[in-house]
Each structure stands twice: as C-alpha cells, then as structure tokens.
C-alpha cells in the first residue's frame with residue numbers, strides 16, 4: 001500500500017532531509033519545478049516541440065517559488081511565459097525569493113488581477129500548496145476564467161483552444177489534509193481546479209478526499225530524491241502504522257496470513273469447504289430478501305467455503321426459489337440465532353441488507369453481538385409436525401469438518417466476526433445497548449447518511465464549513481468513529497475510508513485512474529457487506545477484510561464497466577481474480 005502524507009508529515013520529511021545535509025531547500029525547489037515541467041511534457045507530449053505560451057500564477061510562499069522555477073525552465077525551453085504574483089515579493093520566503101530574482105532576470109512579474117489567459121496554452125497554478133491555512137479570495141476574473149477552462153472550453157471566447165491548467169502540489173483553494181475547499185466570504189461561487197496536479201515525493205491524504213480528486217484532474221507524483229530512513233524497530237513501525245494513512249492497493253500475498261488463494265490452512269490436513277469458513281447472512285421479511293441474497297452471493301464468490309442465508313420462516317419459500325449454492329435456513333428470532341450460533345463453524349455474520357428494523361431484527365443484532373443468551377435446545381418436533389425454524393432447509397452443512405477458531409479469539413463466545421450494514425446500523429444508532437456491545441471483530445459499513453445517524457456529533461464536525469487548515473477530514477471522522485465504536489468503520493463513498501480503533505487508516509479511492517462512478521448503483525453496498533463477510537469467514541482480520549473487499553469491489557466495477565448493476569459485481573470476481581493471478 002502507498003503511504004499518503006499530511007502536510008505536516010511532508011514538511012517533517014523535507015526538513016529532516018535538509019537538516020541531515022542530504023539536500024538544500026533551494027535544490028528541492030529546483031527538483032520540484034523541473035519535475036512539474038517534465039510532468040507537463042509527459043502528459044501532453046505535443047507540447048515538447050514548438051513554441052507555446054504559459055501563464056504562471058505564483059503565490060506568497062514556496063509553492064510560488066516552484067512556480068518561478070517552472071517559469072524559468074519553460075522560458076529556457078523557448079516558450080513565451082508570463083508570471084503574475086499574488087502577494088508581496090518583499091515577503092517571499094528565502095528560496096522562493098531567490099527564484100523570484102532569477103526569474104526577474106528573464107521577465108516581468110505582473111499583479112495577479114492583471115493575468116490574461118487569452119492565447120495561453122498552459123496555466124500553472126502555483127498560488128498555494130500544502131501551506132494554505134485559510135481561504136483566499138480568488139480574483140474574480142481568474143475565478144471566472146477557470147470556470148470556463150474546466151468545462152472543456154464551454155463559453156471560451158479566447159482565440160485558440162482553452163489552456164491546460166496545471167496545479168503545483170494541489171489546487172490552490174484546497175486543504176492538503178482534507179481535500180476540502182477552505183471557505184472565504186467571497187460571494188461568487190466559482191471554483192478553481194486543474195487538468196493535471198503534480199505533487200512531490202508522495203501523494204497527500206487530501207488528494208484522495210472530498211473535492212480534491214474532482215478538482216485536480218489527473219495526479220502525478222514527482223520523486224524529489226529524498227531518502228526516508230527505514231524504521232528498524234518493531235515499535236517504531238507500529239507507531240508509524242497508526243499515524244500514516246495508506247492508499248488501498250492490489251492485495252499483496254502474505255504467505256503466513258490468510259490469502260485470497262484457497263489453500264490449505266493446515267498443511268497436515270486436507271482442505272475442505274469448512275477450511276474456508278462459513279458466513280451467515282441474516283435477511284429480512286418476504287419481499288425484502290434481495291439485498292441479503294446479493295450479500296450472500298458476494299460472500300460466496302469471494303471465497304467463503306459455505307454461505308447460508310438466515311431468513312424469517314415465512315420468507316423461506318421466496319428465498320428457496322432464488323438460491324442454489326447459497327444455503328438457506330429459517331431464523332425466526334434472536335433466540336433461534338443464538339442457538340444456530342452454537343455451531344462454531346459459522347465464523348462470520350452479515351446483518352443489515354434488507355433486514356428490517358423490528359423486534360426480530362433487533363434481537364438478531366443482539367444475538368450476533370453476543371448479547372442474547374443461548375436458550376436450552378428446543379424440544380424435538382412431534383412426528384408429523386412442520387420443520388423447526390432453525391433447521392437447514394436447503395443444501396447441507398454436514399461436513400465432518402473441524403470447527404474453525406473464531407476470528408476474535410479470546411473475546412468470549414459471542415465475539416464472532418460481524419459485518420453490520422444498512423438497517424443494522426440504524427438499529428445501532430437507536431440502541432446504546434447494542435452500540436456498546438460492538439467489539440473489535442465487528443465491521444461497520446455506513447454511507448454518509450448512516451454515518452450521520454450513528455455518529456451525529458462527528459458528522460456535524462465534518463459538515464461544518466472548512467475555514468482553517470488543516471480542516472477536519474473524512475479520515476479524522478472515520479478514525480474518531482472507529483475509536484468510539486471499538487471496531488473497524490468503513491465509511492463509504494468514492495473516497496471510502498477504513499479505520500481501525502487503534503488508528504490504522506486507509507483510503508480506497510475510486511478516483512483518478514480507478515474512477516468507477518457506475519458503482520453507485522442500488523445494492524452495490526449490499527454486495528460490499530457480503531464481500532467483507534466472506535473474507536472474514538476466510539480468516540482475514542477485520543481491517544484487512546474491509547480494505548481488501550473495498551478494493552475488489554471497485555476492481556469488479558472497473559472490470560465490468562458502465563451498465564453495471566449490483567448482481568454483476570459478484571459475477572465479475574472470477575475475472576478479477578484471474579487477472580490478479582489468484
């Protein structure tokens with residue numbers, strides 16, 4: 001996984017490199033500017049040959065300093081370059097000042113309000129980078145023009161094609177930690193943005209959150225040649241793991257941990273379906289079973305050895321008509337579920353999709369969280385009486401398989417791995433008793449609405465206007481929620497954030513080259529809940545299950561393409577697995 005940095009972490013890395021004599025600030029600025037020019041040519045190779053015109057907008061700090069370097073290098077390449085400054089040249093920090101002076105030896109610096117983009121081929125936004133600490137008033141003309149360029153030149157009245165906009169480090173209006181626009185009292189509601197963002201050393205957390213991905217166009221990272229010392233102590237690595245935000249990427253196979261490849265966990269014993277876990281998806285009343293069936297299909301396709309849907313007895317007929325490889329049993333209420341869970345081979349549960357929110361369902365959540373006592377075994381039915389509502393009605397789970405250890409070992413008998421989604425989340429938000437029963441092998445998968453119901457005070461912080469940087473971010477909110485819930489929280493969206501109570505955090509991005517807006521389709525969240533449950537059944541730890549499932553979910557959407565409906569997601573998994581070499 002790639003580490004994403006906050007502005008403070010980036011500064012610390014830069015300052016350490018300067019302090020140990022590895023490089024000077026001026027040299028870093030030169031590398032940054034050169035990297036931007038190379039990125040422009042890599043992005044638009046047609047700009048390499050010929051003479052073009054650039055307008056460079058520089059700000060009052062080192063981001064502006066990078067802009068002066070870019071201006072100089074493009075001019076040396078033979079381009080026509082105009083530079084405009086936002087701020088006071090006398091107050092530029094030392095390295096930026098040196099580059100300002102170097103540029104002044106080659107050309108003028110205008111006042112930013114005089115910037116004219118007509119006939120510009122490239123506009124460079126070097127106004128603010130990771131140093132933006134409050135909103136700034138974008139000069140109205142600039143604001144207006146930007147708006148036009150970013151809408152593919154609609155209403156563009158210039159003489160040539162509208163310019164490409166390149167943001168240095170980040171679009172200047174955005175906070176690098178949260179990806180949010182820092183607000184001003186400015187009334188005109190236009191927004192800055194870019195076709196290409198060029199950042200340094202590593203992507204920043206904010207590049208993947210909120211407004212930043214849509215504003216920033218494509219993202220390129222320039223290596224500044226800074227060595228970050230390896231941490232050799234285990235303790236240091238643990239601390240770092242809890243501070244850093246990772247970007248979820250292609251899963252790496254760990255030969256010791258559980259893997260997507262179905263292999264024998266016990267080399268001495270032959271593998272069988274129970275070696276790969278048994279997921280139970282609790283579903284809702286007749287007419288509402290689709291969501292549970294989608295989750296179950298997802299859990300099975302992702303590799304759980306067995307998957308059972310547990311529905312109210314009156315919904316068995318409907319589900320039986322729709323399920324084949326997925327098994328089915330009636331689960332009338334929490335007591336019955338507690339009895340079903342006496343089977344220790346059922347090692348992962350999924351509750352929420354299409355579940356309903358009545359008394360039965362609250363009882364199911366309580367039982368799943370280990371709150372319901374297991375009642376004495378029921379008396380066997382009299383001969384000729386209808387079947388018991390906790391008996392399997394389809395398929396078989398007679399295996400002779402060995403009971404699997406629970407994922408949450410050492411936490412008591414109730415501590416199974418549990419995914420709580422949709423209606424189960426709403427029930428948690430209404431019942432402090434259920435919320436308090438959450439434990440570290442639970443995974444909550446709220447979308448924004450569910451998150452706000454569960455954590456209203458945290459959501460309010462996230463919704464409050466972002467005025468100062470670093471602004472409260474979706475990462476902050478998800479970490480806070482996970483710490484409060486005592487379990488993994490996966491906060492959905494195109495920027496899905498996954499956090500564990502110990503501070504570990506990752507972003508599964510469906511942006512940039514992984515954009516898959518067609519994934520926002522009814523039922524896709526149900527499939528995601530099933531994917532997570534399936535991986536938990538396989539023995540993945542909750543944080544890893546959530547990250548891997550979210551990544552595969554987007555991969556399935558990308559592999560299928562537009563036109564996707566939720567049913568397609570599990571069916572796309574085999575193709576995704578083949579491409580991964582699973």
Ligand SMILES: NC(=O)C1=CN([C@@H]2O[C@H](COP(=O)(O)OP(=O)(O)OC[C@H]3O[C@@H](n4cnc5c(N)ncnc54)[C@H](O)[C@@H]3O)[C@@H](O)[C@H]2O)[C@@H](O)CC1
Nearest residue numbers: 014029032061062063128129130131132133134135136169
């Ligand atoms: N730290 C690094 O890793 C490197 C940084 N470089 C560049 O340096 C940039 C960071 O430079 P700075 O720390 O100088 O920060 P910026 O250039 O982003 O901002 C300049 C200063 O403006 C002030 N400011 C913030 N918001 C303002 C507002 N709304 N109105 C007026 N003034 C405001 C702040 O004091 C801030 O420090 C990076 O984004 C990058 O472009 C590169 O030169 C090379 C390496």
Ligand SMILES: Nc1ncnc2c1ncn2[C@@H]1O[C@H](COP(=O)(O)OP(=O)(O)O)[C@@H](O)[C@H]1O
Nearest residue numbers: 447492493494510517519520522523524525526
């Ligand atoms: N713009 C988007 N691009 C990619 N994925 C998205 C986007 N918007 C939402 N998603 C994903 O789609 C899924 C929707 O889940 P959810 O909101 O629970 O819907 P449902 O309840 O219909 O299943 C989540 O996994 C979410 O991360």
Ligand SMILES: [K+]
Nearest residue numbers: 125128168170
């Ligand atoms: K910028």
